[in-house]
Amino acid sequence: MTKNPSLLKNPGIDSWISFSMDGLINVRIGKVDIGQKISTAIARIVSEELDLDPKRIMMVMPDTILSPNEGMTSGSNSMEEAGNAIRLASATIREILMELAARELNTSVASLEVTDGTISSRETDRITNYWDLQEGRLFNKAINIEAKVKPGNLYGKSQTRYSGADITNIVTGSYKFIQDVNLNSMLHARPVRPPNINSKLDQIEVEVEGYLKKKGITLIRNGSFLAVAGMDEYEVIKAANTVKRSAVWKQLRKFESASIFEQLKNNKRISFKVLDGIPIEAPIAADKKIAPNIKATYSRPYVMHASIAPSAAVAKFEENELEIWTHSQGIYLLRASLAELFHMPDDKIKIYHRSNSGCYGHNGADDAAVDAALIAKALPGAAILLKWTRQDEHAWEPYSSAMVMELSANIDTKSKIGSWKHSTFSDTHVSRPKPGQKGLGAANLLASRFLDPPIIAKPMPPNKMKHGGIHRNLEPLYGFENQLLIKNLVRNLPHRTSALRTLGAYANIFAIESFIDELAEEICVDPVELRLNYLSDQRAKACIKAVVKEIADIDANQPNHGWGIGFAQYKNSKAYTAVAVHLMVNEAAEIKLLKAVIAADAGQIIDEKGVIAQLEGGFIQAASWTIYEEIMYDDENILSIDWESYPIIGFDNIPDFKTILISMPDEPFLGVGEAVCGPAAGAIGNAVLKATGLRVRQLPMTPSNLRSLALKT
Amino acid sequence: MIDFTLHVNRKNYDVEAMSDTPLLFVLRNNLNLTGSKLGCGSEQCGACAVLVDGESTFSCAIAASSLVGKSIITIEGVSENGTLSAIQKAFLTEIAAQCGYCTPGMIIATTALFDKNPSPKKQDILKALQKHLCRCGSHARILTAINNMQSDHSQND
Numbered sequence A: 001m002t003k004n005p006s007l008l009k010n011p012g013i014d015s016w017i018s019f020s021m022d023g024l025i026n027v028r029i030g031k032v033d034i035g036q037k038i039s040t041a042i043a044r045i046v047s048e049e050l051d052l053d054p055k056r057i058m059m060v061m062p063d064t065i066l067s068p069n070e071g072m073t074s075g076s077n078s079m080e081e082a083g084n085a086i087r088l089a090s091a092t093i094r095e096i097l098m099e100l101a102a103r104e105l106n107t108s109v110a111s112l113e114v115t116d117g118t119i120s121s122r123e124t125d126r127i128t129n130y131w132d133l134q135e136g137r138l139f140n141k142a143i144n145i146e147a148k149v150k151p152g153n154l155y156g157k158s159q160t161r162y163s164g165a166d167i168t169n170i171v172t173g174s175y176k177f178i179q180d181v182n183l184n185s186m187l188h189a190r191p192v193r194p195p196n197i198n199s200k201l202d203q204i205e206v207e208v209e210g211y212l213k214k215k216g217i218t219l220i221r222n223g224s225f226l227a228v229a230g231m232d233e234y235e236v237i238k239a240a241n242t243v244k245r246s247a248v249w250k251q252l253r254k255f256e257s258a259s260i261f262e263q264l265k266n267n268k269r270i271s272f273k274v275l276d277g278i279p280i281e282a283p284i285a286a287d288k289k290i291a292p293n294i295k296a297t298y299s300r301p302y303v304m305h306a307s308i309a310p311s312a313a314v315a316k317f318e319e320n321e322l323e324i325w326t327h328s329q330g331i332y333l334l335r336a337s338l339a340e341l342f343h344m345p346d347d348k349i350k351i352y353h354r355s356n357s358g359c360y361g362h363n364g365a366d367d368a369a370v371d372a373a374l375i376a377k378a379l380p381g382a383a384i385l386l387k388w389t390r391q392d393e394h395a396w397e398p399y400s401s402a403m404v405m406e407l408s409a410n411i412d413t414k415s416k417i418g419s420w421k422h423s424t425f426s427d428t429h430v431s432r433p434k435p436g437q438k439g440l441g442a443a444n445l446l447a448s449r450f451l452d453p454p455i456i457a458k459p460m461p462p463n464k465m466k467h468g469g470i471h472r473n474l475e476p477l478y479g480f481e482n483q484l485l486i487k488n489l490v491r492n493l494p495h496r497t498s499a500l501r502t503l504g505a506y507a508n509i510f511a512i513e514s515f516i517d518e519l520a521e522e523i524c525v526d527p528v529e530l531r532l533n534y535l536s537d538q539r540a541k542a543c544i545k546a547v548v549k550e551i552a553d554i555d556a557n558q559p560n561h562g563w564g565i566g567f568a569q570y571k572n573s574k575a576y577t578a579v580a581v582h583l584m585v586n587e588a589a590e591i592k593l594l595k596a597v598i599a600a601d602a603g604q605i606i607d608e609k610g611v612i613a614q615l616e617g618g619f620i621q622a623a624s625w626t627i628y629e630e631i632m633y634d635d636e637n638i639l640s641i642d643w644e645s646y647p648i649i650g651f652d653n654i655p656d657f658k659t660i661l662i663s664m665p666d667e668p669f670l671g672v673g674e675a676v677c678g679p680a681a682g683a684i685g686n687a688v689l690k691a692t693g694l695r696v697r698q699l700p701m702t703p704s705n706l707r708s709l710a711l712k713t
Numbered sequence B: 001m002i003d004f005t006l007h008v009n010r011k012n013y014d015v016e017a018m019s020d021t022p023l024l025f026v027l028r029n030n031l032n033l034t035g036s037k038l039g040c041g042s043e044q045c046g047a048c049a050v051l052v053d054g055e056s057t058f059s060c061a062i063a064a065s066s067l068v069g070k071s072i073i074t075i076e077g078v079s080e081n082g083t084l085s086a087i088q089k090a091f092l093t094e095i096a097a098q099c100g101y102c103t104p105g106m107i108i109a110t111t112a113l114f115d116k117n118p119s120p121k122k123q124d125i126l127k128a129l130q131k132h133l134c135r136c137g138s139h140a141r142i143l144t145a146i147n148n149m150q151s152d153h154s155q156n157d
């Protein structure tokens, strides 16, 4: 029995792979490319399992008509779910076609060999091929979950050598992103946002109507939801600004002025004890005999996905059918949510996935799709290309929650860590549009709350999945005795929050990896040694040792220089990643990253370049969160509304990388996009301490935060 | 609306646009050259960069009508007759992109740099790219691609 949800939902071969008559093969998955190029790795698997030139493999863009329903693309699960399904589907096809070929060539299966889809036998000089055997028929068979797959160590040995993703269309500018969808008689559209999420439209000054009419712009109004549409994009942008200036809004509520960290500690909350990575209802009490004698509190502010391209969508409503082109990570879930919102049957809504820039979680994609759909419903027959502005994206995407992590431990008289307590306070990390609970799906979509009547999102129920949201990587991999781990889901916080790469893991790992170094200092032992002492997993130790070996000869003794390490196994069950960082802190209190060493064990490596790219890209993004990022707001407005008010890392702070992959050909492949982020933050914090003597417990590590910390210490 | 002629990718185009319509919208919507990307619209990210008389220029805020008589090269014009430029090849080989949204702008900036200075130092490269943002963290591979190209280059000399 397979546990792979993608296979359980889509057990038939034909959902995944079909042969077309022209010597090509079509591969469909329900996971979408969100900048992590899953399609490349999937094509590689098909090419290996079926011994095909990668050029013959056509990756079909997911839609709700033909693609297997694989739920959400998130949490580095794409390779484990889609990858596993495709591998077994390919292996099943190979078995079927080998049988057919043996019959056709009148020879034994064992004697057959495949080269780029052509099948030959040592025992005869006749040949055949996949396409002649299959003749465009469907397989009408279930995937054999016991089909014999090619062993991992034989990947890369076939004649058609695989050389990584082909990005020709990216470097020539011909790749079509969602913004480049071009339909007949298409109108451009922009939403017109209120000052903040607690606003209600009072009125729009009447003169605006005349202006819009003159310019040929349509104003779409549904309750407090406003948008403009027209032929000329730049006119539409100007019109959106004009409408914005002339709209009068009522403020229903202000953002609470108390610091977010006080709110996280003092607001109403639901708390769970976490055991084996799972939140459970149980009394939360520490063992009084081993009271902690060392404590530290860590925090990080709200941060955002900050995709380089604002969210966008295309929608068309005609003859009671709604078609949507979207960069949503969950096209089936979006469809169900839209069906709920518009009271339409599922099969009257067709959704096609198109890429946007990287999203790293639940950004404005789904919300933009709804905006476009609302406009399309108001203007039947017209195709609507809706784009959010940069300001819309910064101010309105669902953020990643601010978090507080309280850690404490007992160091006993023998310098052993006798107890470990970790309590994390956070808003939800999952409020994707999901159908199922009545009305909830539509409510999580931004526009819903502005409609008349409004659909207001209910607080999300606590996520009780193993290593779910707030409690992802709350449990350390280190074998400390007497652990007490607590998840606190805090209510009534100011901003809409949802999934950003790693959910709670980044901040939890930052806290754990910082605290371990603090304990090491207290006990006067080398922090690497302390980690190794409390780890029993050999794969974990191998990663740490690999980075340590690599930094042995870094001279970090110069003034203001330091190096530090961080480690975690993502979700305590996925990829292992150790990171060492060498940095310096200059006169202006700016952190300058010099070198980053990453060692990762992600099981079998399918696409080596891709894995390295994921690791280094993940490091750079996490370094950006750690050093630069914090969403600013006052009591009425989001102040982080562009790249100046919300700076991210740039070319001036990219370290030299040394990335080591520890290949485990016989272990299942694991995603790495998220595994590196927490360890990166831990390593940077630990290196800053070495460089400056400052233990930064509150992110981000901006010059002004470093300076005020220096004044306090 | 006004009429004017733009010289884009070695060809003349008659354009009808408003006098203040930014070049980016003219390229994307009037000329169907969608390789240049809209990222911010306020000259902060570099996704929209094109070459104007050889200078890397952010096209999202500059009026198209102010560029009459200038030579504009977009990412589509960087490769001539379907042959990739050395810089494009270097990006391709190194797979120096994740989502690829920032890539056209990065290639334009690098092209402008190398046209002026065939062997730039690391600081020159960083300076040329500093205003170009990438959220996927492809920076390291972009720098490697540029370095590889330089070492290939010096081998040929």
Ligand code: FES
Binding pocket: B037, B038, B039, B040, B041, B042, B043, B044, B045, B046, B047, B048, B049, B058, B059, B060, B061
């Ligand atoms: S879109 Fe022009 S600089 Fe960002």
Ligand code: FES
Binding pocket: A035, A308, A357, A358, B097, B098, B099, B100, B101, B102, B103, B133, B134, B135, B136, B137, B138
């Ligand atoms: S590759 Fe995605 S923004 Fe640069």
